[in-house]
Amino acid sequence: DAGITQSPRYKITETGRQVTLMCHQTWSHSYMFWYRQDLGHGLRLIYYSAAADITDKGEVPDGYVVSRSKTENFPLTLESATRSQTSVYFCASSHRVGTDTQYFGPGTRLTVL
Amino acid sequence: GENVEQHPSTLSVQEGDSAVIKCTYSDSASNYFPWYKQELGKRPQLIIDIRSNVGEKKDQRIAVTLNKTAKHFSLHITETQPEDSAVYFCAASDSNYQLIWGAGTKLIIKP
Numbered sequence: 001d002a003g004i005t006q007s008p009r010y011k012i013t014e015t016g017r018q019v020t021l022m023c024h025q026t027w028s029h030s031y032m033f034w035y036r037q038d039l040g041h042g043l044r045l046i047y048y049s050a051a052a053d054i055t056d057k058g059e060v061p062d063g064y065v066v067s068r069s070k071t072e073n074f075p076l077t078l079e080s081a082t083r084s085q086t087s088v089y090f091c092a093s094s095h096r097v098g099t100d101t102q103y104f105g106p107g108t109r110l111t112v113l
Numbered sequence: 114g115e116n117v118e119q120h121p122s123t124l125s126v127q128e129g130d131s132a133v134i135k136c137t138y139s140d141s142a143s144n145y146f147p148w149y150k151q152e153l154g155k156r157p158q159l160i161i162d163i164r165s166n167v168g169e170k171k172d173q174r175i176a177v178t179l180n181k182t183a184k185h186f187s188l189h190i191t192e193t194q195p196e197d198s199a200v201y202f203c204a205a206s207d208s209n210y211q212l213i214w215g216a217g218t219k220l221i222i223k224p
Contacts, residue, residue, distance in 0.1 A: 033211075040216055041216060042119075042202055042214040042215055042216040042217050043157070043202065043204075043214040044214070045211060045212070045213075048211060056209075058211065059213070090156065090157070097210045099144075099145040099206045099210050099212070101147075101159045101162075102147075102159070102212070104156040104157050104158070105156065106155075106156055107156060
């Protein structure tokens, strides 16, 4: 699974600051996803992208912005971080559609103080 | 929209015994049901999946069954081993071919 990486792995920030989480995959997968993982909620989809320049909202998109100018990169930006956005964020990719096997990155643990 | 419920939230079994985790879904149009395993501090990884045209699928000690009429599917692990200890997530596809996830089951294997 070295083909999908996330940075940073850990981040502490303050309320109101802008934060960008990076995701990079080397497989040329069409689909990429951002999830947040919170205890008791499993994985919740924030945004997904079917290809470069095509993005769509998932289950919990409020407060987040994404872009995908290149197939291999899918950054997630918290425009003004809030404490409720403290979570573990996983990026994932799949070959064709969301119902193909999804390969997850190692995750970013974000703490908003 | 699709809703997935997963039970139990924690399951403790003796090593060597079987474990069963159950999920129910709400959207009768769902057609893809994967199971992912997440070890402590690691990323989720697919362990088995099933599509709606199949009732059961097995891979060594793990199996998944699907009941479309009742809208539920289950993960079965036989002859459990210490390395099976993890959190297991079920998921179901929605109308946009994305996945809606269950809340997870923490499986504890007692020696």
